[in-house]
Amino acid sequence: MPYINIQITDEQVTKEQKQALIAGATQLMVDVLNKNPATTFVIINEINTDNWGIGFDQVTELRKAQALAKGQKT
Numbered sequence: 001m002p003y004i005n006i007q008i009t010d011e012q013v014t015k016e017q018k019q020a021l022i023a024g025a026t027q028l029m030v031d032v033l034n035k036n037p038a039t040t041f042v043i044i045n046e047i048n049t050d051n052w053g054i055g056f057d058q059v060t061e062l063r064k065a066q067a068l069a070k071g072q073k074t
Contacts, residue, residue: 001039002029010046
């Protein structure tokens with residue numbers, strides 16, 4: 001009974017994108033480990049960008065810096 005936990009930042013991921021993640025992760029278990037999709041669990045946790053860090057910075061601040069570098073408003 002595989003349990004797959006996908007953690008992503010909460011940046012406008014659509015219902016359709018989440019469904020694709022669930023289907024793709026399940027299919028990977030079927031293809032690689034011959035697991036039954038009916039007993040394969042996929043959980044998606046969306047983490048606020050204030051709560052996700054890369055290096056010394058919050059992803060929120062990294063996104064703001066990227067937007068400024070591209071000349072976009074934040």
